[in-house]
Amino acid sequence: MVAKLNKVAFEDALTMTGFSKFNYYVFLLCSSIIMGMSFEVYSVSYLVPASVCELDTSSSQQGLMAATPLIGIIATSHIWGYLADTRGRKKVLCTSMFLGFITGALAALSPNWIVFSVLKLCSSSAVSGCFALSISLLSECTPVKRRNTLILLTSSVFMSCTGIMAVVAIPVLRLDFSYHLPFLDIQFNSWRLLNLIYTIPCAISSIGLLFAYESPKYLLSVGDQANAMKILREIFAINNAKDGDLYPVNSVVLEEDQAANIEGFWASIKAQTVPLLRPPLLFNTLILAAMFVTVYLSINPFIVWMPFLVDNFMKSIQGGADGLSFCEMMRAAQNDTETHVIETCALNNTAMILVFATGMVLAVISVFMSMLINCLGRKNLLIGLQVFAGVSALCLNFSYSWILSAILFVGFISGTLNFGLLSSFSVDLFPTYVKAMGVCLTLMVGRGSGVFGINLVKNLLDSNCEVSFYIFGSIACLGGVIGFLLPSDKKLSDRNKLV
Template identity: 55%
Template structure:
């Protein structure tokens, strides 16, 4: 019988939960490799003898790696297959991430972190694509919606993992490399481990049946669906009541190569009527990412400084005074580069709270409205950031800082507009382009923020939080929730 590809026929069960586990390991590997610098850079500062500027460069390398190769991995996944490319990405990330643990200096560390981040650059989007293409329609939104919560939870999990590892006391000399293998190097290997798990998971998983149909492999797609049906139901694949498949969408025009494909997809975004949407979203992505991502990167450093100041009894200082006092003591008195255990637990709690808030607000967004949600978060968090240093109560200042940090939720909420505003034929390129612009601005923000936190902390909050507030005002220019977005010509 002829039938379109309806994943509902193979059911929803064990296979889909196994795919979600693989999906989690891939997201975890991506998060660990790109955000691990937040823990490894300060922990390695004493051994590698890095300056403030060098630490900023080290922390920005993963974002540069993501910017450099995101488009390439997306192109390869569309031409070589999601499963194969994901397996290669995770394998290379594990290789380079593990090698970074043996870095003799900060330059080698930065290069290897650049390479590991380059390897995982496209894994988030590719894993999400593969997950959606093997999940039935009625469960797809739920499974995909969990991704944001998983991402934020993984950032918190890193703090908990770092506690027992960094508290270890050992130092082994490796003669050939002339380095001391210390706890921060072990932590580097631990953070790379999920990439290996993701690579193994991809090796044993199925390719997307929808992708197989786009390249004309109908028989392989049918065998894949039978295999999924067998895992989910426990029945024989012969019981699967489909004998032929047809893809229910246009497969698009054949591409002449990477460069021509990228040009043909990019040019429409830079011409009317899409140009105004491209410019507006690019500006908002820059503001959101440069406003929040640097603080997310340096969150372990900031939290560590505040907790150490509280433990010394310096509770009647402003937020920045507490952070400045901790930095001065570390540099001038004991040269201690360790991270406080309670501070890392606090980082974990903050990230889990934001992850829970993401789940709640995601469920309310259809009632509140996407535009109102984004503007509200931007304005409230901007005001909170501006007020962080107005109180000498560390409790009040800390609450305001956490409220400010919750603005990272707009990473996801702003992406919703990229998906909806642009027509289908340039949607993927539009999302990649605007996201890359935002991430690119983060590299500059990460370096500027570390300098300001050390030399002019108050200015850092006034400038970054002020920019966030301005972003909330600019967001009023976004199309309303009831306004018709630009339609795909193919849909008119």
């Protein structure tokens, strides 16, 4: 008979379950969820330029189409965070992924750009909370010693998504077929097929979530001790290949503030939101929101338009451009496109390969960072990466070598790796009963700035490209300065010991 411990702190109880198969399964599931969300939100980077000829969209309309997913995310992130904190991570994620698949697939049948934008608004609204909720689920199922590493590895998944989407787009967009659908009066062609392919991860994730466990920490936070213990025993059994009855814990306590029982929908939303907007959580909310704004506003727009930028970059090189700055190469490619209108709907294959390579390089860097995070510290990595990205953008206009320009551009967008670092701070700085809401709320503020940035970048690239890199590079550097206000890992660890 195994001696059972009573009233064990949750983090200690989770550590006693071990780290093995179950944790890898959860990481793969959360990676699939993040991939589904990324494919749905960033698919516009490939679908908008590929659909230009058929949908006959102007530059401003393309900007609206590209920004629509972020608008959907802003509109509903708060709701998904509330639902996850009151209904559970698993149930909300499963519903979200299923709705994202259905509405995303319907976008493939859009007769015009307005219907396409509305359906993308619906699909992005459906998956808007998935990144934050999957991070919450992953963190609440992972022992603290491995938590930061796994969360940071989600950045690798996120960055690889851009590259995977580019590789998928190359053969699909080259397919030469067109089937008339009389009931919609549209031609079903390659870009519509690509849209359908991009929805597959959402479908896979929704199925995978049916077989997943709820977060034991969430169950404990809502007072469901019995089911929390049941899941912890099952995690122990999976990780150690032993009978769950051998798990040496009999009862668990959650050593943090818990939600009060509130009746009524609006009263419940208020109860989940107000703690984030008053001390002691207000400072954390403001700092994380400011950090997400600097990352989303400065770097995310260039991620969205990266296929467009790299496409023009390669067209300029293949056109014989030499001794030009990055922005001069953009203008040269645009002028050439206006002369050869037939090419406006085609994405350069070499450019797509470069997008893939860029995504993979950043994914590898993220893996390398996950190995260094415990040595260098999250705060130091975040500040260094943010400043490096900003300086790279500021220097880009002074480079007249296409090789150096390419390196500086990749250095600039490498700042997107801070999404993972910021997410790891989010799950540590907010207590369980408002964690999903806190992560969703701060992400929502950042993504709101991203909508503005996407449209501004597109207009600046057409009118005054150089200014765009000065503005957004400066904002990225500002994020590095704000990063000094974040707590260090040691301070967080000491605080958790006192809780």
